[in-house]
Amino acid sequence: MSTESTPPSPPGAAAHELYTHGHAAATLRQHGQRTVEEAGAFLLPHLQPGMSALDVGCGPGSITLGLARRLAPGAVVGLDSSMAALAEARAGASAGGLDNLTYVQGSVYQLPFGDASFDVVYAHQVMQHLGEPGAALLEMLRVLRPGGIVAVRDVDWGTAAYWPAEPGIARFIEAHFQTWRRNGGEPCMGRKLRALFNAAPVSGLEVTAGDWCYATPAETLAWGESYAERLLTSPMGERMVEYGHATRAEVEAMAAGFRSWAAHPDAFWTFTQVAALARKRIAR
Template sequence: MTDEPLRHEKYTHGHAPAVLRQHALRTAEEAAAFLLPELRPGMRLLDVGCGPGSITRGLAERLAPGQVIGLDLSRETLDAARREATARGLENLRYEEASVYDLPFPDASFDVAYAHQVFQHLRERGAALREMLRVVRPGGLVAVRDVDWGTVAYWPRDPWIDRFVEVHQRTWYQNGGEPQMGRQIRALFNAAGVSDLQITATVWCYATRTETAEWGQSYAERLLTSPMGERAVEYGYASRAELEAMAAAFRAWASHPDALWAFIHVAALGWKANKASSP
């Protein structure tokens, strides 16, 4: 697909160091737990919107000698992911720069197509899912997991963090994404005609000193150094001074002994219809 608006998609988080550092902490054990029981060595898997590739590497280790391909739009992020894969000697893993709307692979070339925290950033979510289904073989799997920012529960309450949650979502919608993607995943798969479907939800919960420090400091830094904050100012949703106040609130929250942050993540595991076995 080459529609002009798709080329201008705006990735809300951007690829600032504070964002990548946090994404690189993710593991296949957690982020693909809903998929792991279906995986077998030798399967071919595509990880769409793989980012820094920490999840992709875990999947490649499990599926060897099966080929795993990590795909993303960000060249710099992929360069770093490639260096890390080489350092670990993962010969069945490679990375490609491309868009989910136009996957550079023939029909039915993978056993599994997976996307973690990607659909929430896409303008054309139905088109993206159809393209992932295209490259999966009949009987193969499409696995998608996304957050739902409408479920944020945190403590202790701070009016600037409340304001951040509101401004963040408004900015995200204006960018064309869907911060409350989690609750809409079943509808997305239904619309694509995937009837063999398992939906599950899990909670990310930060409630130790290390976890709240990482989360709070990361959002303080992201607000001031990534496109997330810049765009909120550009759209007129917050001033620079208000971003500073939100960042200060996150820093204070990060070290509060009562700090807790939780929100849900919804996962969909869909089997592509096997034409040979359908009536």
């Protein structure tokens, strides 16, 4: 049973896709550990204090908070379709005591801002969940000033490599891909970012890749436990069952598989993270 109540959706969000991960406590807790130093490393060299920025699909806001600290006194806005995520983000912002950071509910397809409102528009691990990423990128560019920076980063789950072999995890990856695509998203979005940006009115495109790697007991236990808990308490596991991609017993076996893999002294996990950064083309 999901611990998540259904939040009201902003105009335009629900029609396009379902968000695969949902906003259960275990999911928000894991996303809330991200930092701008890691998730925005490809963007940081382009930032200066005083710039304004929009963080689209900001989730629980730990990256947004880091952006706001770096850009102060520039205005930073975090936007998400989920009120549950925004509640976490607002709590973090008030603890951080920043007066240049605000959060708004909205859809990436219909951003509640005028044209050319921001110097930077950023989205971390969001494109992969969108049924129409090209339309979303165009809307992000609409609210960006000409010459401003658009920056996105997405995982490519097709590169996931782990050891030791674990049948529960292999079964999870198979059902996760099917469920994710049925929801309208793309688990291998990372490899498609260059194509996405090539179709948009941008210049100076830079596509780079790095990885997330879990190779210490603390890292593998945190990753494995988080996915086990998310499988059992969030819409990720529930929808696998609802769509007929796995039985409830298989979802429980996937969670057990993550836990036993995580505790193995040889446990190792990696997958590729792709970043794309470009400038909004200036009309001549």
